[in-house]
Amino acid sequence: MKMRTCVTPEGKFRYGVHHPSYQVCNLRQKDHHFCLGRLPDETMVHNQDNFPEGDLQVNGAFTVYEIPNAFSFRGSTFIDSGWAASRAKDPLSIRISPPGEVSLLKSLDSWAAKENMSSQSVQGLFQELPHSLLLALATTSTDPQDLVRLAHLSCDFIKDSQRAEPVGLAYSRREDGSPLPVIHDRDLFEAVGNNPFLPDIYKEIMLLRPGVQGRSEIVGDVCEGEQSTRVFEYLRRNSYIPWGHYASNMSHQEVRYRAADLSLKDMQGLRHLYYQRTYVRLARELGLEPAAGPMSPQEMEQLRQAILAQIEKKPEQVSFTSTLWGWNFGFDFAPTRYRLHGSHQQVHQQHAMVPQRVPQAEQGRLTGEEFQGFSAGDMIAETVKEYLEETGQDFFRDYIRCLRNNTRLDGGKGEESLVVHEDKHVLLFVPKAQVSQWELQLLPQEQVGSILEADDECRRSLDRAMLLALQILEGLGARMVTSIEYSGRFTSPGLQRLMYSFLPKLPWSPGSFSEAQHRFICGHYPEDFAAACRNQAAEILQDPGLFEPKSIS
Numbered sequence: 001m002k003m004r005t006c007v008t009p010e011g012k013f014r015y016g017v018h019h020p021s022y023q024v025c026n027l028r029q030k031d032h033h034f035c036l037g038r039l040p041d042e043t044m045v046h047n048q049d050n051f052p053e054g055d056l057q058v059n060g061a062f063t064v065y066e067i068p069n070a071f072s073f074r075g076s077t078f079i080d081s082g083w084a085a086s087r088a089k090d091p092l093s094i095r096i097s098p099p100g101e102v103s104l105l106k107s108l109d110s111w112a113a114k115e116n117m118s119s120q121s122v123q124g125l126f127q128e129l130p131h132s133l134l135l136a137l138a139t140t141s142t143d144p145q146d147l148v149r150l151a152h153l154s155c156d157f158i159k160d161s162q163r164a165e166p167v168g169l170a171y172s173r174r175e176d177g178s179p180l181p182v183i184h185d186r187d188l189f190e191a192v193g194n195n196p197f198l199p200d201i202y203k204e205i206m207l208l209r210p211g212v213q214g215r216s217e218i219v220g221d222v223c224e225g226e227q228s229t230r231v232f233e234y235l236r237r238n239s240y241i242p243w244g245h246y247a248s249n250m251s252h253q254e255v256r257y258r259a260a261d262l263s264l265k266d267m268q269g270l271r272h273l274y275y276q277r278t279y280v281r282l283a284r285e286l287g288l289e290p291a292a293g294p295m296s297p298q299e300m301e302q303l304r305q306a307i308l309a310q311i312e313k314k315p316e317q318v319s320f321t322s323t324l325w326g327w328n329f330g331f332d333f334a335p336t337r338y339r340l341h342g343s344h345q346q347v348h349q350q351h352a353m354v355p356q357r358v359p360q361a362e363q364g365r366l367t368g369e370e371f372q373g374f375s376a377g378d379m380i381a382e383t384v385k386e387y388l389e390e391t392g393q394d395f396f397r398d399y400i401r402c403l404r405n406n407t408r409l410d411g412g413k414g415e416e417s418l419v420v421h422e423d424k425h426v427l428l429f430v431p432k433a434q435v436s437q438w439e440l441q442l443l444p445q446e447q448v449g450s451i452l453e454a455d456d457e458c459r460r461s462l463d464r465a466m467l468l469a470l471q472i473l474e475g476l477g478a479r480m481v482t483s484i485e486y487s488g489r490f491t492s493p494g495l496q497r498l499m500y501s502f503l504p505k506l507p508w509s510p511g512s513f514s515e516a517q518h519r520f521i522c523g524h525y526p527e528d529f530a531a532a533c534r535n536q537a538a539e540i541l542q543d544p545g546l547f548e549p550k551s552i553s
Helices: 081-088 104-115 119-128 131-140 144-154 186-193 200-208 264-285 297-313 376-391 395-404 456-475 526-541
Strands: 016-018 022-024 035-038 044-046 056-058 064-068 076-080 171-173 179-181 218-224 228-236 245-250 320-329 348-355 357-362 365-372 419-422 426-429 440-444 481-486 499-504 519-522
Touching: 076 081, 081 526, 104 144, 119 144, 131 144, 131 186, 144 186, 144 200, 186 200, 218 245, 218 264, 228 264, 245 264, 264 297, 264 320, 264 348, 264 456, 297 456, 320 376, 376 395, 376 481, 395 426, 395 440, 419 456, 419 526, 426 456, 440 456, 456 481, 456 499, 456 526
Parallel strands: 076 519
Antiparallel strands: 016 064, 022 056, 035 044, 064 076, 171 179, 218 228, 228 245, 245 348, 320 348, 320 481, 357 365, 419 426, 426 440, 440 499, 481 499
């Protein structure tokens, strides 16, 4: 095959193996010998090994596996066998240990007691701390008392005479008369407001109440019972995503700061707003009038089928032909003021629709010509087309065959399967070539190219598997996960499969020049990570309160 992909028509993954052996011409001019230190037995440690004489011959360096990504636009993954072999001995060691408890107040009180100082005077040090230490404490403290003090440093609250807790933010007025929250330190405000250990009333007041983050209109919701609202859908009126960008957030009544806090009802509610918004927009564009007001899953299914039928008759009526969906779960803020992930840890899924054509301009003027609007799924479509032209076979059928027939990358004994979870509708698995350490992917088992082609049962399976993926990754220790959708065009059915990619950010793998060149470095074999995920999934799935929210405390 000429095409750069690990998928083959034979249903077996292909990859490259490097057995490095090479010579190095020594071009050094000077030696710089030093004593580096001393061993317990008084033996001195020197650096003479760093200054060899003559040319070097490197034999038997660690084997490196080069795996072309299934989708050529995603580059290749490189696995150092020296790192991966240690994980292969114990796949369940692939996890991040949870952080320990952090409390500045307790540490200060302990120190004050030893130094015979008053606790009150020591606690006043909070407002004297350097800004970088305040940010570090805001993101790492597990003590609610620490966080309350930091919250009051970051902004002003209002109270009433009946309650010790705050009841809202203090506001001033802009020049145009509109209200502006009194926030003294925006970075500290966001860092402490996104800490799961901050008392819920502060989370609600600072970040969760409708309107506290701006004037974005709420244009959809999911309610349970007569008065309990679970999810809000916000319109991002002026957005970098044009033509209607929406964000689905858990409501102020449903505080969710961890994947473990999410229930299946939560996930279904968030996704329901995405399905509903997409179907209603398409229906109106096609001249189909959906039922007024919010829709039930049954009504959505009927509308979906009517939309499909109309598109089949008149595809030219559709100007928005693809969807955009993404989710940054988790939050962190470095003391150096680098934001390390999305802007909001509270569950915050974003969705929009992508136009088929975009008016073209040159030198500030429209030319009267158009080009195709960008959708990430189009890159998948290009892979599928190229594969079909070269092999005459369906890419995704062969991809799933490769997953089913997988053998260990290193050829040794141990775990073989890449599948983490499946039902009759969906497959959750570890890709052979991961573009982030711990990447998971989700595919429909059948030919489903977009959420418009997914029936009610398939959508429910997708929702459930997505929640499971997030809870698996968090259970292994991931705290920040970006999830993205690759969708096919509504007007090109049968070309590709709907695909989701779950991409954790790990402490030792922040991304650097290698990733910028689409060379993704991995320290484990994919089969061993799949085993760790299956073990975590088994713990989640045997829970009698399956997918029910769990209290932080």
